[in-house]
Amino acid sequence: MAVCIAVIAKENYPLYIRSIPTENELKFHYTVHTSLDVVDEKISAMGKALVDQRELYLGLLYPTEDYKVYGYVTNSKVKFVMVVDSSNTALRDNEIRSMFRKLHNSYTDIMCNPFYNPGDRIHSRAFDTMVNSMMMQVC
Amino acid sequence: MADEALFLLLHSEMVAGLYRAAEQSEGENGRCTTKLESMGFRVGQGLIERFTKDTARFKDELDIMKFICKDFWTTVFKKQIDNLRTNHQGIYVLQDNKFRLLTQMSAGKQYLEHAPKYLAFTCGLIRGGLSNLGIKSIVTAEVSSMPACK
Numbered sequence: 001m002a003v004c005i006a007v008i009a010k011e012n013y014p015l016y017i018r019s020i021p022t023e024n025e026l027k028f029h030y031t032v033h034t035s036l037d038v039v040d041e042k043i044s045a046m047g048k049a050l051v052d053q054r055e056l057y058l059g060l061l062y063p064t065e066d067y068k069v070y071g072y073v074t075n076s077k078v079k080f081v082m083v084v085d086s087s088n089t090a091l092r093d094n095e096i097r098s099m100f101r102k103l104h105n106s107y108t109d110i111m112c113n114p115f116y117n118p119g120d121r122i123h124s125r126a127f128d129t130m131v132n133s134m135m136m137q138v139c
Numbered sequence: 140m141a142d143e144a145l146f147l148l149l150h151s152e153m154v155a156g157l158y159r160a161a162e163q164s165e166g167e168n169g170r171c172t173t174k175l176e177s178m179g180f181r182v183g184q185g186l187i188e189r190f191t192k193d194t195a196r197f198k199d200e201l202d203i204m205k206f207i208c209k210d211f212w213t214t215v216f217k218k219q220i221d222n223l224r225t226n227h228q229g230i231y232v233l234q235d236n237k238f239r240l241l242t243q244m245s246a247g248k249q250y251l252e253h254a255p256k257y258l259a260f261t262c263g264l265i266r267g268g269l270s271n272l273g274i275k276s277i278v279t280a281e282v283s284s285m286p287a288c289k
Contacts, residue, residue: 075191
């Protein structure tokens with residue numbers, strides 16, 4: 001189950017961070033922040049190493065003792081970072097991919113909302129509901 | 140499909156409505172083009188987000204320009220850009236020989252001075268799309284003979 005989901009803008013500031021065990025939020029913020037470096041590394045390495053045509057999904061960024069961090073970058077350089085509890089080993093790659101797709105779809109919907117200015121924090125209730133459902137689903 | 144006509148009509152009305160409002164308030168004559176362009180900017184940002192949702196990651200600027208010429212233009216105007224030129228130093232010229240928003244107006248030199256108003260929105264569209272993809276740009280348009288434009 002996802003314990004923390006974050007949407008990070010092109011300029012590397014968070015548009016949306018949400019974590020489940022709300023007492024230790026700072027730790028998750030820190031984890032997401034450090035994972036940004038890994039994301040950047042992967043993006044810049046893409047051009048040289050593999051002619052990786054289709055991949056918006058970056059896969060496992062790095063595992064730590066309690067949890068794993070997954071990343072996904074859109075074409076507009078908006079990054080989605082998901083922190084998942086390691087104890088739940090039943091989460092397969094496909095499920096993570098589908099969760100990121102749902103995130104991307106909701107993000108696109110927010111972009112098209114005329115009341116939303118790109119670069120602001122995300123306050124949409126629909127987005128919140130979707131994120132909640134993802135965090136609870138595999139509980 | 141009916142929706143091409145919808146956008147064309149809406150667009151012409153948008154331009155006409157803005158200019159009419161400007162005339163009445165007598166203050167801000169030159170600002171209409173800017174308003175149109177900023178409208179296009181915001182729309183372009185949203186559109187690009189939607190269109191690039193499923194496409195592969197872009198390798199470089201040329202790739203992005205090609206995407207704009209082919210997929211983006213096709214989805215918005217139902218045809219591709221006819222000619223793309225570049226000087227490899229950051230300047231790209233896109234030429235469309237039969238620009239949809241202008242075909243209804245004339246097939247030659249008549250109304251040439253009114254053409255730029257109709258191009259402002261599209262300039263904004265391109266600028267918004269590029270800025271969402273990470274490219275800061277200035278987009279200008281020029282019409283030498285309708286309905287072609289660069």
